[in-house]
Amino acid sequence: xxxxxWPVDPPALRKLGESHEAxxxxxxxxxxxxxxxRGRVWIAGLASxxxxxxxxxxxxxxxxxxxxxxGNVVSxxxxxxxxxxxxxxxxxxxxxxxxxxxTDAGWRRPITRMAEAITCIALLVGASMVVIDxxxxxxxxxxxxxxxxxxxxLWDLVSVTTYLTGSFFYLYVAMxxxxxLLAKHAREHGRSPRLVRMYEILSLGYRESPEHxxxxxxxxxxxxxxxxxxxxSVHTVVSWVFGMTLRPGWHSTIFGPYFVIxxxxxxxxxxxxxxxxxxxxxxxxxxxRPEHFHKLSKILLALSLLYAxxxxxxxxxxxxxxxxxxxxxxxLLAGNGTVGAVFWLWATFGLFVPIGLLLFPSKRSMGSIMxxxxxINIGMWVKRYLIIVPTLETPFIPAQNAGITPHYFPSLxxxxxxxxxxxxxxxxxxxxxxxxxxxxxxxxxxxLEEVEHATVRAPVKMPGRAMPAALPLLLVxxxxxxxxxxxxxxxxxxxxxxxxxxIDLKRTTEDKEEMLVATVTANGRPVAGAxxxxxxxxxxxxxxxxxxxxxxxGTAAVxxxxxxxxxxxxxxTFSIEVRSPPALAVPPVQVILGGAxxxxxxxxxxPRALWSTRVPxxxxxxxxxxxxxxxxxxxxxxxxxVAMYRLPKEG
Amino acid sequence: xxxxxxxxxxxxAGMVVAGxxxxxxxxxxxxxxxxxxxxxxRPAGEATLALTAEGDLVLASAPSGASSHASDEARRGVxxxxxxxxxxxxxxxxxxxxSAACSKSHFVPADREYLRIFKMQDSADTAPYWLxxxxxxxxxxxxxxxxxxxxxxxxxxxxxxxxxERCIGCRFCMAACPFTARSFNWSRPxxxxxAEAKGYSPEWGYPRRVGTAxxxxxxxxxxxxxxxxxxxxxxxxxxxxxxxxxxxxxxxxKGDTVQLSKLLRDRAGFRYMEDLGxxxxxxxxxxxxxxxxxxxxxxxxxxNASKGATQR
Ligand code: SF4
Ligand code: SF4
Numbered sequence: 001x002x003x004x005x006w007p008v009d010p011p012a013l014r015k016l017g018e019s020h021e022a023x024x025x026x027x028x029x030x031x032x033x034x035x036x037x038r039g040r041v042w043i044a045g046l047a048s049x050x051x052x053x054x055x056x057x058x059x060x061x062x063x064x065x066x067x068x069x070x071g072n073v074v075s076x077x078x079x080x081x082x083x084x085x086x087x088x089x090x091x092x093x094x095x096x097x098x099x100x101x102x103t104d105a106g107w108r109r110p111i112t113r114m115a116e117a118i119t120c121i122a123l124l125v126g127a128s129m130v131v132i133d134x135x136x137x138x139x140x141x142x143x144x145x146x147x148x149x150x151x152x153x154l155w156d157l158v159s160v161t162t163y164l165t166g167s168f169f170y171l172y173v174a175m176x177x178x179x180x181l182l183a184k185h186a187r188e189h190g191r192s193p194r195l196v197r198m199y200e201i202l203s204l205g206y207r208e209s210p211e212h213x214x215x216x217x218x219x220x221x222x223x224x225x226x227x228x229x230x231x232x233s234v235h236t237v238v239s240w241v242f243g244m245t246l247r248p249g250w251h252s253t254i255f256g257p258y259f260v261i262x263x264x265x266x267x268x269x270x271x272x273x274x275x276x277x278x279x280x281x282x283x284x285x286x287x288x289r290p291e292h293f294h295k296l297s298k299i300l301l302a303l304s305l306l307y308a309x310x311x312x313x314x315x316x317x318x319x320x321x322x323x324x325x326x327x328x329x330x331x332l333l334a335g336n337g338t339v340g341a342v343f344w345l346w347a348t349f350g351l352f353v354p355i356g357l358l359l360f361p362s363k364r365s366m367g368s369i370m371x372x373x374x375x376i377n378i379g380m381w382v383k384r385y386l387i388i389v390p391t392l393e394t395p396f397i398p399a400q401n402a403g404i405t406p407h408y409f410p411s412l413x414x415x416x417x418x419x420x421x422x423x424x425x426x427x428x429x430x431x432x433x434x435x436x437x438x439x440x441x442x443x444x445x446x447x448l449e450e451v452e453h454a455t456v457r458a459p460v461k462m463p464g465r466a467m468p469a470a471l472p473l474l475l476v477x478x479x480x481x482x483x484x485x486x487x488x489x490x491x492x493x494x495x496x497x498x499x500x501x502x503i504d505l506k507r508t509t510e511d512k513e514e515m516l517v518a519t520v521t522a523n524g525r526p527v528a529g530a531x532x533x534x535x536x537x538x539x540x541x542x543x544x545x546x547x548x549x550x551x552x553x554g555t556a557a558v559x560x561x562x563x564x565x566x567x568x569x570x571x572x573t574f575s576i577e578v579r580s581p582p583a584l585a586v587p588p589v590q591v592i593l594g595g596a597x598x599x600x601x602x603x604x605x606x607p608r609a610l611w612s613t614r615v616p617x618x619x620x621x622x623x624x625x626x627x628x629x630x631x632x633x634x635x636x637x638x639x640x641x642v643a644m645y646r647l648p649k650e651g
Numbered sequence: 652x653x654x655x656x657x658x659x660x661x662x663x664a665g666m667v668v669a670g671x672x673x674x675x676x677x678x679x680x681x682x683x684x685x686x687x688x689x690x691x692x693r694p695a696g697e698a699t700l701a702l703t704a705e706g707d708l709v710l711a712s713a714p715s716g717a718s719s720h721a722s723d724e725a726r727r728g729v730x731x732x733x734x735x736x737x738x739x740x741x742x743x744x745x746x747x748x749x750s751a752a753c754s755k756s757h758f759v760p761a762d763r764e765y766l767r768i769f770k771m772q773d774s775a776d777t778a779p780y781w782l783x784x785x786x787x788x789x790x791x792x793x794x795x796x797x798x799x800x801x802x803x804x805x806x807x808x809x810x811x812x813x814x815x816e817r818c819i820g821c822r823f824c825m826a827a828c829p830f831t832a833r834s835f836n837w838s839r840p841x842x843x844x845x846a847e848a849k850g851y852s853p854e855w856g857y858p859r860r861v862g863t864a865x866x867x868x869x870x871x872x873x874x875x876x877x878x879x880x881x882x883x884x885x886x887x888x889x890x891x892x893x894x895x896x897x898x899x900x901x902x903x904x905k906g907d908t909v910q911l912s913k914l915l916r917d918r919a920g921f922r923y924m925e926d927l928g929x930x931x932x933x934x935x936x937x938x939x940x941x942x943x944x945x946x947x948x949x950x951x952x953x954x955n956a957s958k959g960a961t962q963r
Contacts, residue, residue, distance in 0.1 A: 064861045065820075066838035072763055072962070075825040075835060135820015135835065135862025139800075142819050146800040153799035153823055245827045246793055246927050395831040396924060397784060401769040404962050539732075539895045540879050540902035543909065564899055564910060568731065599731060599897045611795040611805055 024287075024445040028437045029185045031282040035434070039281075046427040053420020056413045057132060065135055067413040073399050073406035074392040078414040079133035081385040082421050085266070086126030087160070087238050088259075088380060092267030093119025094167055094231040096299075101224040107295055109443035110287045114278065115271050116171040117438070121428045122270075123164050125421050130156075132417060149615045149623055152244050155237045158623065162630055163227075163234045169637055170223045172202070176216060176644075177442040179203030195435075204645045211647055219640035226633040233626070235263040242387065248325040249318070249333070249391040258310045265303040266380035272296055272373040274429070276366075278438055287439055290366065297369045301358040304376065308351055329394045339390050342382060350379020500524075501584050503532075503576050505591040507560055514560035516545070516593075518576050519553070522584055526554025531580045534558045537573040537590065547579070566596030722814070725853045728806030729875050733896040735809070736869070736883070737914060738783055739936040742890035744943035745770070745781035745952040749882035749891060753785075753867070756881045758846045758857050762962055763834035765867035766882050770946045779946040780938035783891070785882065786811065786832040786867035787923070787931030794824035794833065803864070809896075809932050810869045812853040818863035825864060829927050833866045879904065888942070896932075 035043070060067050070077045093115035100108035131137050147154050183199035206212050239259030242250035252258070272293065279288040315334070318326045334343050354372035358364060393406045410418070432438070504519040516534060520527045527550055534545040543564075548556035566572040577588040608614045750766040759765060765785060772779040788811045795803045795811060802818035805811050813824075815836075825833045840859030847858050854871040870880035874893070878884070879902060883891040886904050894901030894911060902908040914920065918936040944951040 064836070064838040068837075070835075070837070072825070072834045073831060075822045130821075133821070135822065135864075136818065136860075139817070139819045142800040142802075142817055146802075146817060148799055148801050151797050151799040151823070153797070153821060157799075241823070242826075244797065246829045246929075247826065392826065396829050396927075397769050397771075397782070397831065399831065401771060401782075402767050535908075538898050538900035538902065538908050539874075539877055540893060540900075541906055541908035543900050561910075563912070565897060606807075609791075611792050613801055613804060 021445045024441055024448065025181060025185075027284075027286065028439050028441045028444065029181070031284070031433065031437050031439075032182075032185070032435075039430075043427065043430060046423045046430070049423035050420050050427060053417045053424070056416040056420070060132070060413055060417075061137070067411060069408050069411040069414065071406070071408070073395060073404065074389060074408040076133070076388055076392060077408055078385070078410040078418055079129050080388050081381065082418055083126050083129040083133065084238055084259075084384045084388070085381045086122045086129065086421070086425070087235060088263035088266045088384070089270040089377075090119045090122035090126060090163075090167075090267065091231055091235060091260075091263035092122075092271040093117065094163075094170065094227045095264050096268060096271060098170070098224040098227045098231070101220070102228070106447055107292060109447040110284075110439045111271065111275060111292060111296075112174060112443065113171070113436075113440045114274055114438055115267075116167065116174065117429060117432050118267070118270055118274060119167045120164070120171055121425055121432065123160065123167065124428070125425045127160055127164070129421060148613070149620045150610045152237060152240045155623070156241060158627065159230070159234045159237045162627065163230050166223070166227050166230050166630070166634060169634060170220075170227050173216070173219050173223055173637065173641070174440060174443070175436060176202070176204060176206050176641075177208075178437065178440065180206060181441055182436070204641060205647065205649050206644065209647075212644060215640045215644040215647075219637045219644075222633055222637050222640075226630055230630055232260055235260045242391075247391050248323075248329040248394055249387070252314060252318075254310060254314060258314060261303065261306050261310055262380060262383070265300070265307045266377060268296060268300050268303055269373040269376035269380070272300065272369060273377060276370045276373070278433070282433075282438070284439065287444060293366060293369050294364065297358050297364055297372070300369075300372065300376070301355065304351060304355050304358065304372075308355065311347075311351070325394065325396060328398070329390060332394055333386065333390045339386070339393075343386055346379050346382045346386065349375050350382060354379075501527075501578060501586050503578065503586075503589050503591070505574060505576055505593065507593055507595060510557070514562065515557040516560045516574070517555050517557045518548075518550075519555045520550050520578055520584070521554055526550070526552070527584060528552045528554065529581070530554075530556070530578050530584055532556035533577040533579055535575045535577075535588075536561060536564065537575055542575050542588075545574075564596065565599045566594075568599055570594055570596045570598040572596045722816075722852065725812065725871070726804060726806065726814075728808030728810055728871075730807065731897060732808040732874070734788070734869055734874055734932065735894055735896040735901065735911065736785065736788075736880075736933045737892040737894075737901050737911065737920060737936060738933060739888075739890040739892070739918075740780050740782065740938035741936060741941050742888040742943075743768075743781045743783055743886075743938075744888055745946060746887065747952070749783060749886050752881040752885035756870075757855065757868075758843055758859075760840070760859075762837075764962070765832075765834070765865075772946075778938065778941075780941075781946060781952075782923075782935075783882075784830060784832065784923075785933060786869070787830060787929065787933045788869055790930035790932060791928060793827040793829065793929055797823045797827040799823065806871075808874075810871050810874075812868055812871065813856065813864055813866065814853045815856060815860040815863040815865065816851065818860070820862035820864070822864065828866075829924065829929065833864050835864050836861050 068077060068079075097108060097112035097115040101112065131140065134140065143154070143157055147157070149155075179199050179202045183196050183203060186196045186199060206216070236256035236259065239255040243252060243255035245251060275288050275292070275296075279285055315330070319330055332339055334340050354376050357368040357372040389408050393408065395406075399406045500523055502521045504521070506517055506519075508515055508517050518532050518534065520530050520532060530550045531547055532550060533547040535542040536545055537543075543561075545561055546558040548558055550556045561572075564572070571592050571594045574591050574593060575588040576591060578584050578586050606612045606614050608616045610616065745768055747768055750764050750768060753759065753766045754764060757765060767784050769782040769784060770779065771782045788805075788809055790805075790809065792803070792805055792811050795805050798804075799821060800817055800819055802814045803811065803824050804814065820835070822835060825831075825835060836859050839861045842858035849855070849857070851858055851860075852872070854868060854875070856865050856868055859865070870878075870882075873880055879893050880891075883893040883902075884904050889903040889905035889907060892901035892903045892907075892909070892914070894908075896911060899911050900908050901911050901914065914936070915934055920934040920936050922931045922934055946952070
């Protein structure tokens with residue numbers, strides 16, 4: 001840790017006679033100097049971890065997700081945790097830097113670029129975790145070909161893409177004024193001409209002129225404003241992947257804000273950690289001054305208190321309400337087992353200890369801020385894990401009741417890939433800082449200048465279109481059945497027994513009761529005392545209606561099965577069997593009678609419902625309107641950059 | 652390909668061609684339906700005439716592997732049908748034969764079950780019972796809601812199926828199903844030659860595809876042919892009824908066909924976790940007046956003693 005005393009006054013940076021800009025340029029460009037041995041070892045080490053992770057991923061692609069410890073009960077694990085974690089720390093950048101920019105907090109200047117770079121890189125790593133978690137990454141294109149806007153995954157896809165585009169823009173626009181300097185510096189230091197060319201192209205011909213400044217300010221201002229709602233929407237939507245399900249511990253109304261606060265919380269901690277590391281590695285003590293840490297640590301304290309508040313409000317209501325499933329989840333989550341131990345470890349070291357470290361201004365040393373940040377980073381990863389896994393281990397019908405104990409612990413492959421994700425994040429960050437100064441030169445110079453002067457939707461509609469369609473049909477069918485006399489059908493038994501037994505079936509009304517009457521005749525004469533079994537045909541069998549003995553006129557009757565639908569024309573197939581006397585017994589004879597209630601015709605048109613293939617219009621309308629707002633702002637920013645590029649070049 | 656000929660037209664034609672034969676056909680319509688069920692074993696493309704219980708004459712060509720329009724048909728479902736299941740908890744003795752028959756006919760690997768039997772006891776004072784849990788084919792299915800690519804879909808006949816050739820393996824559906832009815836192909840499947848020979852359709856879900864989700868399919872292909880699902884047809888207690896809600900009738904393995912509405916009314920049928928609003932198509936009859944020793948009692952089944960080693 002730096003030996004800098006605490007607190008210190010803003011340092012006197014200048015050698016006599018040097019301008020601010022000259023000093024800042026000299027110091028910050030120095031961060032681009034070739035790495036020493038230690039730096040190279042670090043890069044090699046990180047790269048080899050990433051390499052191992054790639055090998056692990058290939059192994060997983062070959063063997064399937066069996067190489068993880070996930071199963072049919074706990075079907076998400078470490079990869080999802082990583083996804084939520086990285087999307088979370090991506091909020092460092094945008095939110096911190098955009099909020100500070102919008103509120104014009106002057107001290108933000110040396111840290112905005114660091115924050116924005118965290119955003120872009122964390123988003124890339126986070127998005128790649130989803131691909132790694134997919135069972136069929138080769139089919140990712142299906143998301144575009146068959147995407148359903150009813151699925152929160154599509155919301156994720158759209159918002160993360162929007163956010164990624166936006167944060168790259170934001171990072172880039174804020175870097176434009178540094179580009180001419182970088183080109184000059186690279187040229188002077190004999191760097192490769194291609195690098196010089198890249199800086200030149202990226203500079204868009206920027207130079208210090210009022211017109212350039214104006215256009216840049218407009219682009220940057222628009223970007224800083226629009227990126228805030230985009231960032232909030234991203235983590236809200238990530239939380240909704242869980243919140244939109246019916247699972248205990250996930251189906252919570254505060255999940256959106258809970259995740260957003262958690263994201264800014266872990267993002268700020270990540271930013272502080274990065275600042276501490278770069279400050280030491282690149283000797284930026286003069287620029288990343290204690291006051292920056294001091295101010296950020298106050299924000300971090302506020303956020304940790306907010307996160308503690310959300311956590312309390314989430315779990316206290318769950319616990320106090322105490323539904324069966326919630327009680328079971330909490331018993332696992334905060335109970336006596338391993339998971340419970342991890343939960344309380346997190347609450348202690350991921351929340352209470354950092355709060356304690358940050359709470360008292362007198363105790364807020366660099367060391368304690370740094371410790372708090374690192375604890376929070378680890379803690380937030382653990383917390384994401386605790387949100388995902390225990391809920392999956394608590395299905396509504398306990399798996400234990402079928403003799404299955406759900407368990408999950410990251411496998412070696414999952415650990416390797418996770419290590420690779422973290423190493424990749426750090427590696428990309430270092431590489432970024434090798435090409436672009438990690439502190440914004442123009443903004444830092446601006447700050448010092450200032451310091452000097454100071455010392456001087458719509459409900460989802462499920463249209464019942466089937467009803468109007470079915471109604472006339474129903475009326476026609478009823479009308480027909482009233483108009484026509486009860487259909488009488490006559491069927492001949494198969495030739496099997498030599499006797500010519502006939503069964504006539506009709507539907508009549510006797511004593512105000514509708515009856516099904518079968519008349520049995522043998523050789524033209526009615527048969528008395530025969531047992532007739534009545535049933536009606538259904539898809540998978542015959543439903544018995546009853547049996548009766550024929551009277552002297554050869555008739556047997558049972559009650560007509562009211563309310564049993566017929567086919568689409570209101571016709572029923574009855575099966576009539578004469579069981580005795582044996583001489584007359586014939587196999588079942590099937591007779592069709594009309595006049596039953598026609599079968600309800602199911603709607604052919606698929607409704608616009610969340611589950612159907614047709615998206616509810618209000619939903620897609622809302623998404624499109626939001627996207628239009630954001631992307632048109634991006635368009636405005638691009639137009640400002642184009643205008644800047646078109647300005648007359650110098651000389 | 653299905654071609655529906657109105658029976659009246661058919662009758663007319665029949666009378667002209669061979670009146671007697673037509674009558675014979677009608678009287679044995681049930682046999683004809685049974686006949687059509689064998690069509691899957693016939694060479695592809697051969698057509699069979701079948702008279703459905705609804706009374707429509709249907710010209711059905713035998714399923715011919717995974718052709719694209721077979722998949723269209725598998726997505727639409729059987730017109731005019733609303734499949735429904737009723738499980739009689741008073742009759743289930745937890746023997747597990749349903750699940751075994753299901754697994755056998757669907758070539759289900761040992762690490763999962765489509766139909767899982769849980770030993771339940773709602774509170775210390777209430778009686779224990781067995782709860783066979785297939786997929787509920789919910790009418791408001793959370794799984795289909797969250798599927799990003801429409802690989803999980805609900806058909807007009809009520810069945811919720813998975814298209815394993817579209818599924819991207821995100822497992823959101825598994826997280827979303829409150830009943831843990833879904834399984835995943837974690838490893839490369841070891842498809843048997845029989846499974847490979849049949850060819851893929853969402854209606855039976857095999858040959859399996861690695862990295863995709865799967866679950867109970869209500870034996871959609873069997874229902875189409877008028878056969879009870881394997882679980883229902885196998886249950887020695889006749890505890891699993893299956894049928895068409897539109898017809899208001901369900902049938903069990905003992906050949907009892909009963910009126911659905913009456914059965915649910917008389918026996919106080921209920922749906923599991925109605926409060927979640929998923930609107931299952933599987934109803935239960937309460938475990939009152941049981942016909943077997945309760946779980947835990949002497950002589951009761953101990954089927955699910957421990958699967959922990961193979962299933963998770
Ligand atoms: S039981 Fe589960 S898998 Fe089956 S339809 Fe309902 S939500 Fe989907
Ligand atoms: S795992 Fe497959 S079926 Fe399930 S939600 Fe994802 S894409 Fe849909």
